Amino acid sequence: MSEHVDVPADHPRYESLLTRHRIEAGVDKGITSRQGLIAQGRGEAFDYLLGERTTPSADEAERVATAHLLLADHAVLSVNGNVAALAPRETVELAEATGADIEVNLFNRTEERMQAIVDHLREHGAGEVKGLNADARIPGLSHERGKVDSDGIHDADVVLVPLEDGDRAEALADMGKIELVVDLNPGSRSARSATVPIVDNIVRALPNMTEHARELADADEATLRGIVENFDAEKALDDAEREIRSGSFE
Ligand code: ATP
Ligand code: MG
Numbered sequence: 001m002s003e004h005v006d007v008p009a010d011h012p013r014y015e016s017l018l019t020r021h022r023i024e025a026g027v028d029k030g031i032t033s034r035q036g037l038i039a040q041g042r043g044e045a046f047d048y049l050l051g052e053r054t055t056p057s058a059d060e061a062e063r064v065a066t067a068h069l070l071l072a073d074h075a076v077l078s079v080n081g082n083v084a085a086l087a088p089r090e091t092v093e094l095a096e097a098t099g100a101d102i103e104v105n106l107f108n109r110t111e112e113r114m115q116a117i118v119d120h121l122r123e124h125g126a127g128e129v130k131g132l133n134a135d136a137r138i139p140g141l142s143h144e145r146g147k148v149d150s151d152g153i154h155d156a157d158v159v160l161v162p163l164e165d166g167d168r169a170e171a172l173a174d175m176g177k178i179e180l181v182v183d184l185n186p187g188s189r190s191a192r193s194a195t196v197p198i199v200d201n202i203v204r205a206l207p208n209m210t211e212h213a214r215e216l217a218d219a220d221e222a223t224l225r226g227i228v229e230n231f232d233a234e235k236a237l238d239d240a241e242r243e244i245r246s247g248s249f250e
Pocket of ligand 1: 038039040041042043044046082086163164165166167182183184185187188189190191200201202203
């Protein structure tokens with residue numbers, strides 16, 4: 001992390017302050033919505049209680065989610081305004097390591113914000129970015145909120161949806177997709193509707209998944225299936241809840 005921020009690197013809250021700065025900059029750049037600031041605040045509170053670290057259980061979920069991306073016929077990484085502001089390069093790197101597509105998908109969709117996010121991702125190395133066509137719908141959602149690309153999320157068998165709204169996460173799960181959700185709140189409807197809930201900060205989860213993808217690059221299909229089949233989503237949520245409830249302020 002090297003951007004020019006007025007945060008001293010030896011500040012004990014350096015990572016957290018930098019993350020906040022990125023979200024603020026995202027709002028200024030027209031990438032992140034003002035509601036995105038509220039979502040960030042909610043996430044930070046859970047992250048604080050988790051000790052701002054990737055727990056062993058989250059690391060396992062990240063490995064399983066990566067195996068799903070590698071097994072997919074068509075995987076798509078869904079990007080919203082918070083993800084674009086916080087982890088644009090990390091998103092591109094994970095897409096490259098797994099062969100997944102990238103699609104911009106917004107809860108509060110405006111053409112300006114869609115375009116700003118596509119441009120931002122391309123500045124960070126993305127090739128094709130889907131989402132602007134919006135020629136298909138997620139069933140069960142109102143017109144604007146259900147828009148997706150027919151050759152993107154609509155067609156995908158595996159979707160990674162970080163920081164997704166609970167309603168939309170449920171609608172995607174109802175389409176029969178394998179849904180990988182990154183969400184710091186293990187009680188959110190998004191995490192609860194996921195095939196693989198990843199209770200971790202997006203800024204840690206994505207690079208860790210890319211590392212897993214590199215490590216699993218030569219794994220055969222049987223190995224990947226073995227990783228995926230042994231996963232217990234309920235247990236992952238319980239583990240995260242236990243970490244949060246038993247965390248101390250030391
Ligand atoms: P629902 O129960 O409908 O899912 P919600 O908790 O999703 O409600 P939102 O504020 O729309 O409500 O969603 C934002 C979610 O994203 C929150 O659960 C929050 O914990 C999570 N979140 C915010 N920032 C991050 C982050 N940097 N990394 C991971 N998760 C985050
Ligand atoms: Mg949610």
